[in-house]
Amino acid sequence: MTGVTKPRAETTPEPIAFAPGARRADALRVELENAIVTGAFKPGDRLDEQSLADRFGVSRTPLREALGQLAATGLVTLQPRRGAFVASLGFRDIIERFETMAALEAMAGSLAARRIDSAGRRELETSLAACRSEAERSDSDSYYLANERFHHVIYAQAHNGFLGDEARRLHQRLKPYRRLQLRAGARVAVSLAEHERIAAAILAGDPAAAERELKTHILVQGDRLNDFLAAFERQGRDD
Structure with missing residues (x-):
């Protein structure tokens, strides 16, 4: 799949309520990881920054950092000029x-x-x-x-x-x-x-x-x- 994932209505999250002192990028990484694990995002899905920023009620800066963290663990791949995608393993x-x-x-x-x-x-x-x-x-x-x-x-x-x-x-x-x-x-x-x-x-x-x-x-x-x-x-x- 190459388009932006549309979240199911019943699983669309509210904007994240950040705990005092919590880093937004870390909280976003956990939210995205859970979405991948539970199947809200499938292998090969494109993770559009603006759509995700709107979805979680955050700016794109911590979101980019969160995607970078996920890329470091192998859950996400970052492709030049194309963006971030959920890693696809056979x-x-x-x-x-x-x-x-x-x-x-x-x-x-x-x-x-x-x-x-x-x-x-x-x-x-x-x-x-x-x-x-x-x-x-x-x-x-x-x-x-x-x-x-x-x-x-x-x-x-x-x-x-x-x-x-x-x-x-x-x-x-x-x-x-x-x-x-x-x-x-x-x-x-x-x-x-x-x-x-x-x-x-x-x-x-x-x-x-x-x-x-x-x-x-x-x-x-x-x-x-x-x-x-x-x-x-x-x-x-x-x-």
Whole structure:
């Protein structure tokens, strides 16, 4: 699609109410990211600056900065003389990125099981408790935020700065798809059970089990692959 996306009437947002001290560009980045993740903007859609500025009740300056932030994470592509577009990845591209993510997370889990410190143990337990709490609400998007924190704790406790940076970078690029797969079937409940096993392995100091559990957790395969593909195709059709 090359035209400007027209928001659905029922999902058109009110102008953003900025919190005191909040940077407008950051707030806009979150709004646009959520619109992409939830399918309000589809892969390939053009993000017209003026239309978006009118939609969110802001000037174009913070909007351009927000689009630049999204471009840095790979969610948006900036094309000279054409503008900003929602990044378009094929299903094979996404699966390849999940395979790479699984390898990075497995390594982070293995290292965390060896290197986690007392503060990291508390952070991991706290983040797991948050995942349990959000899973009880049955809200996949809310659960995703707790899920994200859980994984970031593991990256930090690997105590390998380069690995952590790469894992966080790819995690950010896969964010829309990681959130999308949580909407398939009973994935939130399954994800929580996997988190329980991952945390148990890390806290027990079992690198092999932590590596195995994280790799299984991230890879999209088998029945989960079929569910994810169905959700991916539904989002592509839901205009």
